[in-house]
Amino acid sequence: ATQQHQRRIQVLPPRLANQIAAGEVVERPASVLKELVENAIDAGATRIDIEIEAGGAKLLRVRDNGCGIGPEDLPLALSRHATSKIESLDDLEGVASLGFRGEALAAISSVSRLELFSNTHTDTSQAWRVVAEGREMTSSVTPAPHPRGSSITVRDLFFNTPARRKFLRTEKTEFNHIEEVFRRLTLSRFDIGWTLSHNQKPVHQLPACDSDLAGEQRIGKLLGREFLKNALSVDIEATGLRLRGWVGLPTHTRAQADQQYFFVNGRIVRDKLVAHAVRQAYRDVLFHGRHPVFVLYLELDPAVVDVNVHPTKHEVRFRDGRLVHDFLFSSLHRSLAEVRPNQSPDTLA
């Protein structure tokens, strides 16, 4: 310990700094998938295809038809604190993209073998490739054919950080986490067409939805037909806030709170204030210990919600929490009142 005290202060080498940051962003294959897909969404993709092998520990590949990355930007895409999404603190205030920290690809490439193909043109022959192995990047960006958009392959996650690799669970468990991330992402964007395969076998095929009916079909595929039959659809707007989605009837509940999806401006969040408002609205219609099922979308001015609270961006901070809470509570309470026994909606007004 005394030795420790005598050491001089040193700036961490970039690779080590990235590996430390990876500890925050990259917990397991599912977190890699989340970051890669969020990038594809930010790139404006309308189609996203995902291939997984061995629960993602061996291979994760995300292919999109988004805007692509030009050859001059390819090395930068893998550098820390390099982003195309914000330029100033002002941009951060009203940030609409899912990413903005410029950390994910640097972190992921520091703990895996990463290969990236990208093309900003429709001409397939104008594409480029770059690889990085545990952050040791090949200096060259080489031409390689690829249609407009990007494909990112992440192999051998944590190959150079054995302590992290040991924390990976069975293939099945890791794939369950991947499917949960997939469910959240596909519920967040009905206008995107998706596929997911595991060990070369197709698991999900979700076409882009061009109608409400198509949207309901997706909900049915992801959460089950029973939920759809036992849910109310909600669409309420007031004071600059809009709440849409599906809430399960008090008769369709679960022993665990494992089918509750709440999106704020398209971003899935886990928020105490939101959870409290929902719980209150269901309070007198649920049996003790049962949990409702819901998929809800809150839309509001991005300037009144702070998303830069946590590296994984699962938490948000509302400028006027009270307003949001009361809006959620009253919207859900009113919707559920329609099915509440012994009380007509008018008596609750």
Ligand code: ADP
């Ligand atoms: P962030 O998303 O926070 O900007 P990332 O490390 O995830 O940081 O990505 C770095 C940059 O690489 C992004 O800002 C974007 O310009 C580019 N990029 C990453 N993935 C894609 C993609 N699939 N399509 C287009 N550009 C991408």
Ligand code: MG
């Ligand atoms: Mg990103």
